[in-house]
Amino acid sequence: MTKKELVQTVIERLxxxxxxxxxTLDYTTPIEMLIATQLSAQCxxxxxxxxxxxxxxxxxxxxxxxxxxxxxLCEDIRSTGFxxxxxxxxxxxxxxxxxxxNGEVPDTMEDLLTLPGTGRKTANLVLGDIFKKPAIVxxxxxxxxxxxxxxxxxxxxxxxxxxxxxxVPPEESLGLCHRLxxxxxxxxxxxxxxxxxxxxxxxxxxxxVK
Numbered sequence: 114m115t116k117k118e119l120v121q122t123v124i125e126r127l128x129x130x131x132x133x134x135x136x137t138l139d140y141t142t143p144i145e146m147l148i149a150t151q152l153s154a155q156c157x158x159x160x161x162x163x164x165x166x167x168x169x170x171x172x173x174x175x176x177x178x179x180x181x182x183x184x185x186l187c188e189d190i191r192s193t194g195f196x197x198x199x200x201x202x203x204x205x206x207x208x209x210x211x212x213x214x215n216g217e218v219p220d221t222m223e224d225l226l227t228l229p230g231t232g233r234k235t236a237n238l239v240l241g242d243i244f245k246k247p248a249i250v251x252x253x254x255x256x257x258x259x260x261x262x263x264x265x266x267x268x269x270x271x272x273x274x275x276x277x278x279x280x281v282p283p284e285e286s287l288g289l290c291h292r293l294x295x296x297x298x299x300x301x302x303x304x305x306x307x308x309x310x311x312x313x314x315x316x317x318x319x320x321x322v323k
Contacts, residue, residue, distance in 0.1 A: 116280045119316060120264055124285050126312045127292040134291040136242050139165060143218035143243045144175045144210070147228070148203055150235040156193040164193055175216055178207035202230025220244045233271065241290075247283035249274045250290040254297030261301065263318030 114122075137158040140146040145165070152161045168189055172178050178186075186200040193199065206228040210218060218239065219225055225236035234250055241248030249255075251270040255277075259265045265276040281289055300307050308314055 114316070116264060119262070120277075120280045120289075122316050123262060123264070123313060124281075124289055124292075126316075127289065127296060130312050131292045131295045134288060134295055136238065136291065137294070138162065141169075142174075143239065144178065144207070145169050146243055147206065147218055147231070147235065147239055148178065150238050151202060151206070151230045152190060152193045152199060154199070155195055161193060164190055175207045175210050175218075178203055179211050181207075199230065205229040206231060218243070220246070233274065237274070241287035247286045248290070249277045249281070249286050251277075252290075252294065253303075254294045255290055257303060258293045258297050258301055261306070261317060261319040262313060 136146075138146070138149040138153060139162045140149050148168075149161055149165050152164065171189065172181060181200075181204055183200055183204060186203065187196050190196045190199055190203075209228055210216060213227075214224065219228075220240065220243075222233070222236050222240065225231050225239060226233070234252060237248040237250045240246040241250065251274050256268065256270065256273060259273055259277065260268070264280065265273050267273050267276060277286070277289075296313075297303075300311050301313075306319070308317070308319065311317070
């Protein structure tokens with residue numbers, strides 16, 4: 114089985130198991146998605162959603178974030194961890210969006226990566242969920258599962274993204290990433306994956322082809 118055949122099988126099986134998937138971060142606007150994703154670094158989505166429930170009521174748009182008091186914003190996002198650096202990046206990113214992009218979150222990888230606190234994972238999530246563009250979101254679940262399944266041998270997120278782009282149909286890319294998250298949480302966890310009865314048992318390299 115080639116890697117393209119393997120990934121197609123994985124896509125079909127995960128689609129059957131998790132037909133309706135979406136980003137687990139709560140947001141309503143592009144700037145909210147960007148900030149929620151920045152806050153999710155080294156923090157659970159569940160915790161971020163608790164924080165942003167009040168945060169997005171207090172700061173309603175990119176201008177509110179650009180003009181936020183640094184110390185106050187630090188306190189608002191403290192429980193997400195690394196809050197000082199996150200607050201600095203959020204304010205700076207909002208200011209750049211206003212100064213360079215007329216207050217609108219940009220819709221290209223090149224432009225998104227110029228925003229403070231925005232790496233490829235965040236940029237891909239924004240491109241996929243907000244702008245409906247092909248996107249490979251390489252988070253911890255994607256790294257773990259794509260290696261276990263046999264879709265890549267790399268551990269570097271940028272290399273994994275490159276490997277997956279070569280074999281995943283563009284229109285399936287974001288859905289696959291969201292389904293890897295769902296499967297990683299429900300079945301293929303880090304410490305003790307439940308391989309017996311797993312829908313990928315038989316094609317996953319971790320347990321071998323049967």
